[in-house]
Amino acid sequence: MIEGIGIEHFLVVSTLMFFIGVCGFIIRRNLITMLMSIELILNSVNINFLVFNRYLYPDQMQGHFFSLFIVGIAAAEASVAIALIINIYRNLQNIDVENVSEMKY
Amino acid sequence: MSLSVFMFYLLSGIILTFSVLSVTTRRILRAAVYLLFVLVATSGLYFMLKYEFMAAVQLTLYAGGIVVLIIFSILLTHHISHRFKRPETMNLLMGIGVAVVGSGVVLATLLTHPFIASNSPELPVDMSVIGNQLLSTGKNGYVLPFELISILLLAAMIAAIIIAKKDKNKNSEI
Numbered sequence: 001m002i003e004g005i006g007i008e009h010f011l012v013v014s015t016l017m018f019f020i021g022v023c024g025f026i027i028r029r030n031l032i033t034m035l036m037s038i039e040l041i042l043n044s045v046n047i048n049f050l051v052f053n054r055y056l057y058p059d060q061m062q063g064h065f066f067s068l069f070i071v072g073i074a075a076a077e078a079s080v081a082i083a084l085i086i087n088i089y090r091n092l093q094n095i096d097v098e099n100v101s102e103m104k105y
Numbered sequence: 106m107s108l109s110v111f112m113f114y115l116l117s118g119i120i121l122t123f124s125v126l127s128v129t130t131r132r133i134l135r136a137a138v139y140l141l142f143v144l145v146a147t148s149g150l151y152f153m154l155k156y157e158f159m160a161a162v163q164l165t166l167y168a169g170g171i172v173v174l175i176i177f178s179i180l181l182t183h184h185i186s187h188r189f190k191r192p193e194t195m196n197l198l199m200g201i202g203v204a205v206v207g208s209g210v211v212l213a214t215l216l217t218h219p220f221i222a223s224n225s226p227e228l229p230v231d232m233s234v235i236g237n238q239l240l241s242t243g244k245n246g247y248v249l250p251f252e253l254i255s256i257l258l259l260a261a262m263i264a265a266i267i268i269a270k271k272d273k274n275k276n277s278e279i
Contacts, residue, residue, distance in 0.1 A: 068159065071162055078175070
């Protein structure tokens with residue numbers, strides 16, 4: 001734990017980051033920027049896991065491993081999402097969510 | 106104010122500023138670069154918490170891997186000087202409303218809940234401890250999620266290749 005900084009400071013930062021991501025997910029109309037908002041959300045959850053692990057249970061490592069697995073899942077999700085986005089672009093010539101209303105292959 | 110407190114506020118300021126910029130900027134390549142700044146500052150927070158391995162994973166996988174992937178896909182699908190239209194007012198109001206209400210509820214809960222910091226001795230998180238726990242089947246072993254995530258990564262890799270592959274028979278249609 002860090003001298004002079006309480007657990008609440010970290011939690012406030014990660015909460016604000018989470019809701020900035022949610023806000024971006026609602027506002028944006030482009031698939032890649034929506035994916036970037038999801039990355040923000042996952043990242044803020046990671047901060048929470050590590051901070052709870054370090055401050056409340058420093059003799060265990062559950063939070064550390066969970067955030068490790070979350071990073072791996074985020075990488076898998078981003079790669080599949082970008083493959084889908086490229087395929088959608090190939091079919092529709094743009095990647096706005098309004099135009100993706102049918103699954104055509 | 107000690108140096109670590111100063112570093113914490115600097116990193117949090119960078120995180121919050123650039124995440125706001127990343128969801129509001131109208132140039133998509135800039136949004137990706139702002140996201141990169143957010144991820145690097147987050148790995149700085151992990152260094153401050155003394156999770157060096159996690160910070161290194163964050164730097165290599167997120168800042169090195171995912172951001173490069175996003176930038177490549179931006180370059181494949183957008184013209185470089187492309188600017189977004191302004192979002193519709195209704196959308197903007199809804200998004201900001203959800204964010205303000207949600208963060209208000211969560212912050213009110215957080216700041217009234219008493220968190221009791223533990224005084225037990227800190228476990229050193231070095232590579233040998235991480236490796237032993239990740240591959241052990243006994244108490245505090247994580248070999249099952251480790252195997253699961255390796256299968257998941259393999260499946261995601263195959264799926265990404267198959268989805269993004271050009272279909273040879275359908276080439277003439279495009």
